[in-house]
Amino acid sequence: MAAALKHLIVPRHGIFRRMLPLMKSPLALALLVPCFALAAPFAYVSNEGSGTVSVVDTATGTVVDTLETGA
Numbered sequence: 001m002a003a004a005l006k007h008l009i010v011p012r013h014g015i016f017r018r019m020l021p022l023m024k025s026p027l028a029l030a031l032l033v034p035c036f037a038l039a040a041p042f043a044y045v046s047n048e049g050s051g052t053v054s055v056v057d058t059a060t061g062t063v064v065d066t067l068e069t070g071a
Contacts, residue, residue, distance in 0.1 A: 042064070043056045055065040 041058045043058050045054045045056055046052075046069075047054055047066075051068065051070050053067045053069050054063045055067065056062070057064050
């Protein structure tokens with residue numbers, strides 16, 4: 001997401017428009033925006049060396065779950 005925002009803020013060669021072809025359609029963009037508002041406020045953090053991923057509630061900063069991913 002940071003790279004996409006960088007290309008939005010520092011426009012070069014239309015890279016951001018190629019990343020999001022929906023930007024050409026105002027209706028598609030209007031349908032896409034509510035999806036971001038409904039997204040769960042979680043971050044998934046890989047735990048180096050343990051084969052797990054922690055699910056962090058970004059609103060409170062607490063780990064709500066740890067998922068086994070394997071080696």
